[in-house]
Amino acid sequence: MQRVILIIMLTILVGMVGYSWSSKEPKTTYSSVEYEHVSVLTEARPVTISHIDDNRTNTSYPTDEEEPFDxxxxxxxxxxxxxxxxxxxxxxxxxxxxxxxxxxxxxxxxxxxxxxxxxxxxxxxxxxxxxxxxxxxxxxxxxxxxxxxxxxxxxxxxxxxxxxxxxxxFSDQFAHLNFTLSASLIKEVEATEFVSHYRNLLMEWDGQAEVLNADTAAKKYELAISLLPSSLSPAELTSIKTELQEIYLDDSQANNIVAREQQVAQQQQTVVTYHEQLAQLKSSLGVLRSTSHRDWSSQEWNSYYQQEISGFRENFFK
Known part of the structure; x- marks a missing residue:
């Protein structure tokens, strides 16, 4: 009886050792090996659009070989x-x-x-x-x-x-230069004929519109404005701009142009006013230097002069 019990205990012990050993071994399946292999390939050879066929079924990978120079x-x-x-x-x-x-x-x-x-x-x-x-x-x-x-x-x-x-x-540059030569002639026409001459000029250069940066109606308007002669009177200038706006711009574009021109005119007037008042201040300071401040040292006068100029600028641009 004791012998039977001993045999049973040995059998159980061997089974436990076998189970313990098998549980420590990694469970590697075919599926895990396959995906690990695909992952490595994907990281080593990234797929790009240029390497995908039109049918999107076959995938090829880039090589280190350079394409031959065609x-x-x-x-x-x-x-x-x-x-x-x-x-x-x-x-x-x-x-x-x-x-x-x-x-x-x-x-x-x-x-x-x-x-x-x-x-x-x-x-x-x-x-x-x-x-x-x-x-x-x-x-x-x-x-x-x-x-x-x-x-x-x-x-x-x-x-x-x-x-x-x-x-x-230099086809682009030569086109610009030749157009500029042709466009210079319309500056000599009467103000009432400027728009008609400009439209004829654009028709002659229609094939070069993109090169001349005149491939849209708005750009044609801007180009016309750049060609206006400086000899025009304010009334003539306004008349030509109005006619050009009616031809090349819609209402929204025309309103934006008018607002922008008013802003530019205001800025220009501000600059003119600034220089006029600055000149007046410098003239007044010159009188002071030669009269009531003639006994001041150069250092004292220069310090006072710079202080007055700086104060004027700060107040003007507030």
């Missing part, structure tokens, strides 16, 4: 550009190829895709850009009297630096 597509794009966009593209090409240290390789690929003048522009762009900045900073435009001469000097300087492609590069 020199044919770049050359076609370059030839179609002009103005500021062309300048931006040339700048970007050199920034990126210098970062990748492969400018020579990319230029070699492009040499057969571009004409000699275009390849010359692209390959020598950094040097030409630096040269143009130097020329532009020393261009004597301020000393030139007529607008025609200024335009001529600018175009000639651009041609000397950039060659025949200067017209492609």
């Amino acid at each position: 020199h044919v597509a770049f050359a076609e794009q370059l030839l179609a550009l002009e103005g500021k966009t062309l300048f931006s593209t040339l700048n970007l090409f050199w920034v990126l190829c210098q970062q990748a240290s492969n400018c020579r390789e990319q230029l070699t690929l492009l040499q057969d895709e571009l004409s000699s003048e275009w390849f010359e522009l692209l390959s020598h762009y950094p040097t030409l850009s630096a040269e143009w900045k130097s020329v532009e900073s020393t261009m004597p435009l301020e000393s030139i009297e007529t607008l025609e001469e200024k335009v001529s000097v600018f175009k000639q300087s651009a041609l000397q630096v950039w060659g025949e492609l200067s017209h492609q590069l």
Whole structure:
């Protein structure tokens, strides 16, 4: 009997030890391994929109390999550009190829895709850009009297630096300059004919409206105001502005323009009044210095003078 009891106790003890050992082992399932693997892939290779197919079912991951330079597509794009966009593209090409240290390789690929003048522009762009900045900073435009001469000097300087492609590069600037030349003629017409001449001018330049910043009715109004000659009388000026507002502005825009012009006029009058009163004060102080305050030392007078000027400014702008 005792022997039977001993066998039973040993059996129970072995079972308890086995249970204790199994409970300490991690319970790893296929499902947990699968999700852990997916998580690692997702963190290591993030999915981006550019790597998702149109059907949104297959997901591919980015690689460390750089995309090959499509020199044919770049050359076609370059030839179609002009103005500021062309300048931006040339700048970007050199920034990126210098970062990748492969400018020579990319230029070699492009040499057969571009004409000699275009390849010359692209390959020598950094040097030409630096040269143009130097020329532009020393261009004597301020000393030139007529607008025609200024335009001529600018175009000639651009041609000397950039060659025949200067017209492609500076298409925006040349359009502005040519428009300015044409617009200068309407300043010579009678006040009653200004609006009709302006509308005809816009029709001639309709294809360049965006370049001229005149692609909306409100912008056309602002452009017209900038072209008004200074020789107009107040009555003529008011008449032309009213006619332009009826053509290009709605009631809300017209009211805003009037309010803004009144505010500007008030500010200008405030400036005029300030300078007039300041001049009067300085004149009065000059009289004091030569009469009742002539015995004051320079230090005493300067202190008094600055105090009076400062007091005037504080009171005026309260």
